[in-house]
Amino acid sequence: MRILLDVMGGDLSPRELVQGGIDAGRRQGIDILFAGDSAAIRATLAEMNEREGDRFSILPATQTIDMNEPPVRAVRGKRDSSLVKGLLSLKEHEVDAFVSPGNTGAVVAGSIFILGRIAGIPRPAIAASIPTVSGREILILDMGANVDCAPEHLLYFALMGVAYARDVLGIPHPTVGLLNIGTEKGKGNRLNHLAYELLENGPLPFTGNVEGHHLLTERPVDVVVCDGFVGNIFLKTLEGGISTVTGLMQDLIGKSVRAKLGGLLLRPVFSTVHEKLSYHHLGGAPLLGVAGSVVIAHGRSNAQAIASAITVASRAVESRVNETIERGISGWWPDGR
């Protein structure tokens, strides 16, 4: 297994990202091809007592696509970026998967331009695994690849989500819910009304609407679908809510001796909470529906999150989930759309 890691586009330095790649390579026995600034990559390899070779190799790229660049223009204009060169290397089968913590829009646009879509999939979608209190993940898509969706797109998201939940997450019979503002049928906006009808009459195990405040505690379904705008708002708000509580608590704990002592005693509790609810342990969201294994890591990914994203990518490759999705499209929909 050989995975390309784009080390240029994240919020953190290439160094942090290369470290994550080295960790994953060592622990999981995966070959890593680092795409980016050769000197920076080489320096980090040396620092961690590694050298270039089969396990860790370098794909030099001189350009960086920044977080805020308009995606399509960036992908078209920056041919020597780590993102574009990395995707080309995946297309040429020089690697089995591509992992990037960079500009999400650019990864999506680049993947569609360079790799193409899986036949029959109208819109690729980003599938994010959200940690829940139970310790089991819940898969949500789309997390931001498609900001304006037609109802039928949500049906394809459900199909891809079910395939991924079964083949990669190992859930035998994944159920599907529609993210909505109430659980009863008839709740929500026009898109949701129409998507509900399609899902209800479709071939997947659809259980109805689910609401944002129950997902983490009750985990009512395995796969949740929504349009990418709503999905992205959901993910960021959830992160914001969680980090606001933990941040506020940290601040307050620093303010008195009594609280400091309490904080010390509760350290194991805090680390369990962090472990259960932090995105660092999940790290990567696959872009499903493109012809290749592409994993988008969080922009603020540290070494640990990058290593998790590489694990996600290697599982997606091993499970051959893309083949399932392709078969699903030709098999589950009678007209083979």
Added chain:
Amino acid sequence: MRILLDVMGGDLSPRELVQGGIDAGRRQGIDILFAGDSAAIRATLAEMNEREGDRFSILPATQTIDMNEPPVRAVRGKRDSSLVKGLLSLKEHEVDAFVSPGNTGAVVAGSIFILGRIAGIPRPAIAASIPTVSGREILILDMGANVDCAPEHLLYFALMGVAYARDVLGIPHPTVGLLNIGTEKGKGNRLNHLAYELLENGPLPFTGNVEGHHLLTERPVDVVVCDGFVGNIFLKTLEGGISTVTGLMQDLIGKSVRAKLGGLLLRPVFSTVHEKLSYHHLGGAPLLGVAGSVVIAHGRSNAQAIASAITVASRAVESRVNETIERGISGWWPDGR
């Protein structure tokens, strides 16, 4: 000041809601007209050593509109519900404001049918005050009155939000942001692109896009606008994120002696966090844009939350914010739309 409290539609019993009304009436010197089951209301009054009179009176209503009833049908069909009778009493100026923790859709539909809209406002909106780490609220609208919005609706939400933030919350020069999935112009879906243009060229102090995970910590603006579907997802997800962390922590603290001791020492910290981030202390969201002061309380409102909602209603009445909105429409928009 006399405020109508609908005690029938919430998740909790009329008793809890009547208690909240009595608290508010006693502390704030407000007359409360309770709408609902006379016997239940009378029993709670007796229990709290109050009797019917000017301060606390009863508007008997035999029907209840449940949380999950289709709003329009419920409002049209249940003429003897506390919700419909309460709104009629507001329309007849027998009370100055209407407070209900009931079916939000039914309160919105009933308010539009019975009270009508403020001239020039195409769509009323629910404005929710969200607590932030700084201790100052941030106002978000729409929180669910309009699940499908045209771009110009968001402009009216901004106008109403600014009027409310200034007149009721006492913020001298409120700024406005658009809830989006990135801060740069050009981010988001079609609705947001068009709304951004309108806001940018409109008469209000618009500062650009804001993201969900920054709102509580950075409080980048005073007023945030979005469509009601997204706003409702945002609010519920935020609540879900916060309660998931605090719930998980509570569970874990119960599990060892060390953690119990830590929890004891941190009790003041936990109560500050709760005080800062709990909806109980805010309690009520005004429905802006209808011809009357209507406040929607959280469906899970306890007595404390109901008392807060009554405070919100009395402030809205005192500030005459509806007159400002009406003047705003005729004054701030040159064509008097």
